[in-house]
Amino acid sequence: MSAQIAETTAVDAPTSVLELSIGGMTCAACAGRVERALNKVDGATATVNYATERAMVAGLRADRADEAVAAVRKAGYDAAVRVDGDDEWSRRASLDRIVSLRRRLLVSALLAFPLMDLTLVLALVPRLRFPGWELLCIVLAIPIVTWAAWPFHRATLRNLRHGSVTMDTLVSLGIVVSFGWACATALMGEDAGTYWLGYGMTPAGASSIYLDVAAGMTTFQLAGRYFETRSRRRAGDVLDALSALAPDTARVVRDGVESVIPAAALRPRDLIVVRAGEAIPADGTIVEGRAAVDTSALSGEPVPRDLGPGDIVAAGSISRDGRLVLTASAIGANTQLAQMTAMAEHAQASKARVQALVDTVVQWFVPSVIVLAALVTAGWLLGGASPTRAVGIGISVLIIACPCALGLATPTALMVGVGRGAQLGILIKGQAALEASGRIDTVVLDKTGTLTLSTLRVTSTAVAPGLDELEVLRIAAAVETGSEHPVGAAIVAHVHGRATDLPEPSELRTLPGLGAAGVVDGRDVAVGGPALLAHLGIGEPEWAASLIADAADDGSSVIFVVRDSRVVGIATVVDEVRPTARDAVERLTAMGLHTVLLTGDSPAAAQRVGAELGIEDVRAGVLPTEKARTIEGLQGDGHRVAMVGDGINDAAALGTAELGMAVVSGTDIAIKSADIVLVRDDLTVVADAIALAQRTLRTIRGNLVWAFAYNIAAIPIAAAGLLNPLISAAAMSLSSVLVVWNSLRLRSARLRR
Numbered sequence: 136m137s138a139q140i141a142e143t144t145a146v147d148a149p150t151s152v153l154e155l156s157i158g159g160m161t162c163a164a165c166a167g168r169v170e171r172a173l174n175k176v177d178g179a180t181a182t183v184n185y186a187t188e189r190a191m192v193a194g195l196r197a198d199r200a201d202e203a204v205a206a207v208r209k210a211g212y213d214a215a216v217r218v219d220g221d222d223e224w225s226r227r228a229s230l231d232r233i234v235s236l237r238r239r240l241l242v243s244a245l246l247a248f249p250l251m252d253l254t255l256v257l258a259l260v261p262r263l264r265f266p267g268w269e270l271l272c273i274v275l276a277i278p279i280v281t282w283a284a285w286p287f288h289r290a291t292l293r294n295l296r297h298g299s300v301t302m303d304t305l306v307s308l309g310i311v312v313s314f315g316w317a318c319a320t321a322l323m324g325e326d327a328g329t330y331w332l333g334y335g336m337t338p339a340g341a342s343s344i345y346l347d348v349a350a351g352m353t354t355f356q357l358a359g360r361y362f363e364t365r366s367r368r369r370a371g372d373v374l375d376a377l378s379a380l381a382p383d384t385a386r387v388v389r390d391g392v393e394s395v396i397p398a399a400a401l402r403p404r405d406l407i408v409v410r411a412g413e414a415i416p417a418d419g420t421i422v423e424g425r426a427a428v429d430t431s432a433l434s435g436e437p438v439p440r441d442l443g444p445g446d447i448v449a450a451g452s453i454s455r456d457g458r459l460v461l462t463a464s465a466i467g468a469n470t471q472l473a474q475m476t477a478m479a480e481h482a483q484a485s486k487a488r489v490q491a492l493v494d495t496v497v498q499w500f501v502p503s504v505i506v507l508a509a510l511v512t513a514g515w516l517l518g519g520a521s522p523t524r525a526v527g528i529g530i531s532v533l534i535i536a537c538p539c540a541l542g543l544a545t546p547t548a549l550m551v552g553v554g555r556g557a558q559l560g561i562l563i564k565g566q567a568a569l570e571a572s573g574r575i576d577t578v579v580l581d582k583t584g585t586l587t588l589s590t591l592r593v594t595s596t597a598v599a600p601g602l603d604e605l606e607v608l609r610i611a612a613a614v615e616t617g618s619e620h621p622v623g624a625a626i627v628a629h630v631h632g633r634a635t636d637l638p639e640p641s642e643l644r645t646l647p648g649l650g651a652a653g654v655v656d657g658r659d660v661a662v663g664g665p666a667l668l669a670h671l672g673i674g675e676p677e678w679a680a681s682l683i684a685d686a687a688d689d690g691s692s693v694i695f696v697v698r699d700s701r702v703v704g705i706a707t708v709v710d711e712v713r714p715t716a717r718d719a720v721e722r723l724t725a726m727g728l729h730t731v732l733l734t735g736d737s738p739a740a741a742q743r744v745g746a747e748l749g750i751e752d753v754r755a756g757v758l759p760t761e762k763a764r765t766i767e768g769l770q771g772d773g774h775r776v777a778m779v780g781d782g783i784n785d786a787a788a789l790g791t792a793e794l795g796m797a798v799v800s801g802t803d804i805a806i807k808s809a810d811i812v813l814v815r816d817d818l819t820v821v822a823d824a825i826a827l828a829q830r831t832l833r834t835i836r837g838n839l840v841w842a843f844a845y846n847i848a849a850i851p852i853a854a855a856g857l858l859n860p861l862i863s864a865a866a867m868s869l870s871s872v873l874v875v876w877n878s879l880r881l882r883s884a885r886l887r888r
Contacts, residue, residue: 153200155190157183158213158228161290161360162302164501165212168294172210176202184546188229190214211293229364236286236361243283243357247350250275254347273318276346280314284353286360300501306356308505309534314349316526348527348859352534362872380451381472385416388460401466409459415452418470419461421445426457500536504850508533511854524856531853535866536846544838547878552831555881560815561824568810569835571794572828574775578723578821579766579788581780582734582744585798586818587710591625594691597682598704605633607704611662611696613640614653622694623651625708626662646670650694661697668695668702676702690740710740712747715818720748722822729774733757733765733788762788779813779821796824826886834881838874845870 160166166185173181178194181203192203200216207214213228254272257264281288287310290303385398388406398416401407409415411426427439430452439455442448448461450470467473512529516522549569556563563569580586598607612630615623616637630637640660643653649670650663661667668675675683675695679702686693686707696704723730731752732745741755757765766788769776778785778792789795789809797809811828813820849866852858858866 153192154217164301239283240357243354247354317346382414405463417463418465419463423460426454429453504536535849535853548834551881562812573832577729577774579731584781591708593629610655690743719818763791766791
């Protein structure tokens with residue numbers, strides 16, 4: 136992870152939005168009902184995500200949170216306000232729900248299988264029947280269709296009180312109708328000629344087989360709901376793990392005394408001690424010690440970085456082999472880790488445009504299915520079918536059409552994709568990034584700070600005839616020792632590689648826009664570019680003409696060393712290309728994407744970097760105000776553009792592009808303007824981000840195709856009488872589990888071939 140990671144404290148987490156954890160939702164229709172209830176609160180605009188069980192409510196102040204909670208409860212659901220990302224209420228509710236479902240599933244299965252075996256044997260072998268066998272079957276079925284199935288009945292009753300229907304209505308209605316019909320025919324002694332498992336078998340007394348349907352339907356639905364709930368919880372485990380990286384306690388030194396305190400009690404500028412093997416509790420700057428710091432959980436970088444005094448570290452990183460003392464710069468919700476988690480959580484709570492369509496479909500789908508099931512039943516009765524066969528077909532339609540898979544298709548894939556990105560150091564802000572990624576054909580890369588390190592390196596030097604080169608460089612480094620300018624740092628670093636002893640300078644001063652100056656060994660020395668020579672009224676030396684010409688050709692910058700108003704040496708410096716930049720460009724090209732280098736630097740410098748990286752389309756000399764226009768020009772030519780940048784001058788271009796990607800070492804405004812934030816200090820993460828976004832989008836599309844196709848194909852088959860209600864219940868449960876399983880595959884997605 137870049138050393139600057141802790142300095143970028145602003146992420147796009149909308150603090151003005153009220154966050155609620157929602158309890159009691161069982162399908163996408165429930166989410167729609169909660170959303171409509173919240174939107175009725177004066178001034179509120181809400182978005183409810185079924186997969187994450189959260190609501191984002193804009194337009195309400197924190198002091199009106201009770202109104203939002205009351206609206207949710209009035210709609211028949213439960214809610215709690217999330218404070219500073221705390222989701223303990225939701226986690227506890229989810230765990231309680233899983234435990235309850237597991238208990239009901241076990242009881243249902245233990246009773247259902249003997250019941251199904253008994254009714255099957257007695258239906259096929261009439262001589263084995265005994266007096267009161269129907270009543271025995273009913274007694275075995277009652278706990279299943281009442282207590283075990285109670286979550287479906289409870290949700291149905293709650294929704295009916297509010298004049299709405301959901302997926303639970305279909306399940307509950309199917310269970311009640313099948314059980315009621317079986318009881319009625321058994322108690323009345325009616326041989327309704329029930330067909331068995333769709334094969335037209337009509338053994339005497341087979342009406343009790345619909346007890347199988349009621350019991351089996353309950354068991355399958357509970358199994359589907361249980362595995363779905365567990366899978367959705369697993370989908371959110373990545374962010375829970377990310378949140379848990381920061382330790383609960385911290386070792387601090389206050390008033391000279393070292394003590395252990397809760398991490399929540401840390402204060403900015405606290406002196407924190409981190410021992411080998413411990414996690415760092417806050418963002419800060421190392422003031423003492425050296426260690427290999429593991430940032431893999433935050434950034435995806437597998438190799439620990441050797442850090443020491445002056446380096447910046449982030450909360451959640453681990454000191455592997457050394458003791459560190461650091462000064463806290465950001466604590467709690469202000470740490471990079473907390474903000475990464477907040478950004479990912481907000482992304483998971485977002486909705487795609489296609490999800491709005493799905494929500495509308497689900498809203499009308501459930502009542503339509505109830506009407507359709509009634510019409511199908513009536514149609515079969517009018518066609519001469521027995522009442523039992525007609526009711527069985529109606530139940531099949533009722534169950535097979537449940538739109539649960541449809542409601543889970545988009546949010547589960549988004550939730551897993553965003554979590555996987557957080558593991559890899561890729562923060563996806565929401566559905567807009569995913570939708571844009573699928574159309575990208577061009578990637579525009581900013582040069583300075585993105586393709587390059589913004590760290591200058593001396594490439595060549597020369598001195599006036601008769602002078603010692605190292606001596607000239609030593610006096611230049613002496614003047615630049617106190618300078619914070621990148622040129623000065625490059626010269627000092629270059630000289631330190633050849634000599635560690637520098638002359639003692641005096642009267643050091645900065646010449647704004649020109650360079651630096653001082654007195655070395657009693658002689659005036661100045662170091663700077665061509666503007667310095669113009670300021671001093673000195674011409675370029677003839678002995679350096681060829682080197683200056685070569686620098687102009689390859690885009691290097693020329694630095695002059697002036698002593699007593701005479702040029703005694705020159706150095707050429709270049710901006711270092713990131714080590715992973717070429718690999719990143721090659722991967723983007725292999726993905727079929729056109730790459731463009733965009734910079735305000737000189738054409739020569741831009742062409743040098745472009746040639747080094749294999750980028751043919753180089754656009755240089757572009758002013759900051761013109762970068763967005765360049766993006767618009769590409770879009771005008773029919774291209775779908777992703778922009779990768781890091782600085783303030785990239786913000787407009789990031790916002791203009793279909794997909795904006797900001798490196799984390801960039802400025803706050805660039806990060807706010809981006810759709811995807813890249814945390815890992817490795818430019819190949821650009822290709823990873825696009826690949827992950829496209830993979831997530833493909834998963835969403837695959838889920839939706841399956842969910843729509845399932846419902847479109849299954850309803851006519853059930854209405855044609857080709858599906859037994861028991862098989863319908865199993866198929867409906869399986870469809871939801873398949874959608875969640877397909878989404879969970881993103882957790883282990885391989886983005887590199």
